[in-house]
Amino acid sequence: MGEVQRVAEEAESVADGHLLRRWARRAVDSLQKRRGEINSLNVFPIPDSDTGTNLLFTMRAALDSAETIEDDVRSAGRVANALARGAVSGARGNSGVILSQVIRGIAESVQGEHIDGRSFANSLTTATGLASRAVSDLVEGTIVTVLRASGEAAQECVDTKTPSGEDLASVVAAAADAAAIALNKTPEQLDVLASAGVVDAGGFGLVLILDAFVEVVTGKSQVREDLGTPDPRSSAVVDVSAFDHDWAHKSPIECGDHSEQDFEVMYLVDDSDDDRMTALRTRLSVLGDSTVIVSDGFGGWSVHVHCCDAGAAVEAGLEAGKVHGIRISSFLVDERDQLVARAERRFPGAGARGVLAVVAGESAAALFESEGATVLRCDDAPVTRAQLLGRIRQMERSEVLVLPNGALTAQELVAVSAAARDPLHQVLLLSTSSMVQGLAALAVHDAQRNVADDGFTMSEAAAATRWGSLRIAVERSLTYVGTCDPGDAIGLMGHEVVLIGPDVAESSARLVDLALGSGGELVTLLMGADAPDDLAGQLEAHVIAHHPGVDVLVYQGDQPGDLFQLGVE
CATH class of the missing domain: 3.30.1180 (Hypothetical Protein Tm841; Chain: A;domain 3)
Structure with a gap:
């Protein structure tokens, strides 16, 4: 038997249900390794840093469903159906719901024992249609854009009618390469990505999932050193300092009290029909945004929406059918947790406390430093609010106690305090009107105490002086x-x-x-x-x-x- 024929026969022998399960395992491993990287890219539609986590949970749910098959595992169609049911029922977040439709597209296109290049191309085309219909307000520059590009490239590969046109490895590789190119262009299509200087998080995850398919088919690892690097020909590759960097605190959809959407609501619906689900989509679109409703192809639906009234979103689902698997998360709580985690990653001294003292005089500075304080000198010119705020942030401490020592007015200190307060810094400006009061406060400083207790004790010592x-x-x-x-x-x-x-x-x-x-x-x-x-x-x-x-x-x-x-x- 010739080498070419042997390789071809081996490829055909693994292009079945076993291959799909190996792909799911490899995709889970890849998402697990790069979850943090994907989360860090997550700025749209909500900058809640959970896209990587949502994709991982969804893919893992699909794999768990497929792992329950004990007989007839060679059937690609049967394994694909199991993957789809698990993905839809376990989908997390916007990106997870879209991923479930990618897997459902495979289930609808692969009916027999094996999967070939043509059926894979058809699955991506089907998935694009399913995802586009599922999203109420389709925005370019997202995972759906990347999915569409991969499907078009796969279909073009099949339509060439060359020997490689039917080859699964060639088609999958073409799809993955096109997805990577489309990903790097997403900042050109979505301003919020360009403003943050990142590519779409969901699209990044999809490229990893397609690359996992290439790896299990070819046996070769995919290495993309430029993955996530905006296209240098794109008009989006500009000086990002010119953009509005307050994107993380803005949303185009506001609630009645002018606040952002507060909750992400997800649940599953059974015993329903297309008409009632269409009505549900309309009602949810009035209640909030990011509405996505998808079917698993077996009589079940997965519902996702961002809204201010979580109860109303669930009640709307109860009118559409049997609701179960309800998951409600608060963006405010998620943002707090993410910012705390970000602070811990950002600051090498996270959790450590620092004391900043405004001081005049060489020997006075040495005295404060010998007691463990960071010093901001004010010998030659008055300290400005900007200087004090900048030094607070340069300290890279999540807790900072400031001894102004009379160098700024009360009004200036109030302004600095307001500007310094953010989720990455707990800043207490103590009432010390002179350096001798600052020394008295520093003498009772104890970093082992709770920061509020420490600040109170130091302020009390200063006031008693x-x-x-x-x-x-x-x-x-x-x-x-x-x-x-x-x-x-x-x-x-x-x-x-x-x-x-x-x-x-x-x-x-x-x-x-x-x-x-x-x-x-x-x-x-x-x-x-x-x-x-x-x-x-x-x-x-x-x-x-x-x-x-x-x-x-x-x-x-x-x-x-x-x-x-x-x-x-």
Whole structure:
């Protein structure tokens, strides 16, 4: 027997029910391995990152149904019917329902013991028709577009009437190649894909499923290095920064209260007929969008819809026949779970907590960093809201506690807090009005506590710290305690001027006495860059002499402006 004849006979011997089951197993394996990749592409019709999961569940349901056949497994028609029943009853999501129609197309086109190139081409053509009729609002650039391209290529291969036209391997390979090309062009057809810089997730999965068919027929693995890469000739390959990147939070269909569709509803219907299912489709299209209704070819239907009123969608089905297998999922819950998972993948420090402190002064920065804080310097210019928000996001921590230390106004902090709040960041801006209050808060920081408890404890420590500062007047000014002249020492408690004096040492001692007037156990001094060299020693000696039992901690801060900051606890 010649080698060519032997290969041909072996190919024919496996083009039966056994081959279809091997294909289903291989497709399940491929979808399992690349589920995460497919999920990451999922932006249409709902960016809920579950297309890969839905395709996998649907294909696995088809395989489980086919695996129950114990006799007459060689019959391609019988195995195809089992695959179709399992796929329709177990279909998940839009993409899963469309995949069930691909498998149903095979079941309707393969009636005998074997499957050949012509019957496979017919199955894709049939599947395209079934899927197109099942979708209420057909959109180009989706899995249906990719399916249609594969069917047209398969049919063209058959119609060539060359020896390869009837060969299953040639037809399947032509279909898979055409699907891959069509997939890479989907961003050209659907703006939301171009805006996100991705190809259609469902179409990507379909290419993997067709490639799995090629592999079981030919025994050769399919390697497509450019799969999922937009066609370079496409007008969609442009600078995506020009697009609206808020696509993940928008939907063209809104509920009565102007919210997005809240639920995905799926169920199976038996004991019905075409007329009642047509009426059901009309009613569901009024209730929501993404309505897909498909038949398994054996008297059962699978129903899918996105809507705001899940109960009404189920009630509509009850009027059409016997409803079972009801599955309802909330897009809000799914989005939360996906964003949490995305945060865990994105951040190497996901779950870890960070503290960000706004600090002036080289030594002060080193002091905060030695306590584990990330520092944003504000020596030369005021910190802007954009700078603070950017540093929060650069920290790559899912929990961030911010010590503003008086560098921004309350209004600015509110704006930063609003902008920083998103599902990837839990950000708490603590009320620290000075660096000494920030040090007091940082001293009680405990990353092992719940973030809210940690933030509360740190805020409580900051609030319990009375703080003041001494600086030199640079111009004549009127204050609550009188007029100051350039060169005068100005003492403040909080943001209020409480004393003015011509002598730095005397004014510093008076400020300490005022700060300790209502008691205290610890005085923290953070010395500025312009403080006289002996000022820290003089103040420490003053506290010891006039306030027995009060401890003094002195740190060099090198901050500009203030000769020193003091905190009393």
